[in-house]
Amino acid sequence: MDYGICNLSIVPLRSEPSNKAELVSQIVFGEHFKVLETRKEWSKIRLAFDKYEGWIDNKQYLAITKEDYSDLDKQQPVLAGNLVDYITDSAGVLSLITLGATLPNFKDAALSIGASHYQYEGAHVEGQHPKTQLLNTAFLFLNTPYLWGGKTPFGIDCSGFTQMVYKLNGYALLRDASQQATQGETLSFIEESEPGDLAFFDNQEGIITHVGIIMKDNYIIHAHGKVRIDRLDHSGIYNVDSKRHTHKLRVIKKII
Numbered sequence: 001m002d003y004g005i006c007n008l009s010i011v012p013l014r015s016e017p018s019n020k021a022e023l024v025s026q027i028v029f030g031e032h033f034k035v036l037e038t039r040k041e042w043s044k045i046r047l048a049f050d051k052y053e054g055w056i057d058n059k060q061y062l063a064i065t066k067e068d069y070s071d072l073d074k075q076q077p078v079l080a081g082n083l084v085d086y087i088t089d090s091a092g093v094l095s096l097i098t099l100g101a102t103l104p105n106f107k108d109a110a111l112s113i114g115a116s117h118y119q120y121e122g123a124h125v126e127g128q129h130p131k132t133q134l135l136n137t138a139f140l141f142l143n144t145p146y147l148w149g150g151k152t153p154f155g156i157d158c159s160g161f162t163q164m165v166y167k168l169n170g171y172a173l174l175r176d177a178s179q180q181a182t183q184g185e186t187l188s189f190i191e192e193s194e195p196g197d198l199a200f201f202d203n204q205e206g207i208i209t210h211v212g213i214i215m216k217d218n219y220i221i222h223a224h225g226k227v228r229i230d231r232l233d234h235s236g237i238y239n240v241d242s243k244r245h246t247h248k249l250r251v252i253k254k255i256i
Contacts, residue, residue: 002035003069007062007113009096010152013054017042023149024054025175030102032072052175064114078106079168081123083153088119098152100164128170131256134196138165138213144227158210158223177211184253197254201236201247210247
């Protein structure tokens with residue numbers, strides 16, 4: 001078994017070993033993973049955080065030892081807290097990082113990946129935060145364009161959005177909406193929900209395909225075209241611009 005870590009700002013995770021394959025997710029700076037299979041130009045990996053699998057370009061990650069992987073697993077994650085920021089390596093070269101990037105071995109404004117050392121003086125977050133903080137974090141992504149497989153302020157999908165909001169507050173969600181719907185406690189009615197709970201929506205086949213974060217007063221923030229705020233009722237999401245329902249409510253989950 002080989003191991004790796006993302007040493008670039010945003011790396012595409014694809015369904016197949018090809019640049020033309022579907023973007024299923026993204027790996028942001030500092031995320032570590034197991035390498036399940038290696039080919040000439042591509043590797044299939046499994047992320048440590050959510051066990052999500054996909055293919056990445058071999059030129060877009062740094063190999064680490066099993067010991068490094070184990071050490072990173074034991075660390076309490078420290079995450080970049082600004083929408084966009086940068087780190088500086090020992091040669092003074094700047095590298096972009098985005099909100100939610102992991103800062104491995106972070107201490108006194110310094111971090112390291114393998115033998116590479118960096119300085120980072122921006123905002124950072126760590127540990128678990130109160131449920132009331134979730135929406136403040138969600139609002140940071142407001143108007144972020146929708147991107148299938150995305151999970152950064154440059155483009156994000158519905159479950160990438162909820163996962164990153166929860167991650168920045170110290171809670172682990174799985175990657176896809178259908179996977180997240182298996183977590184937490186089921187609530188029977190919208191009236192039982194609190195701001196920060198998750199609402200899930202299904203398609204005509206009954207498959208859960210969408211998720212958003214419940215706000216107070218029957219509003220929801222979710223990624224649909226962009227990260228936006230719409231109305232939520234017992235039928236589903238009512239789009240305030242198109243004046244129609246866009247998603248059919250399936251279940252509400254209390255994660256925290």
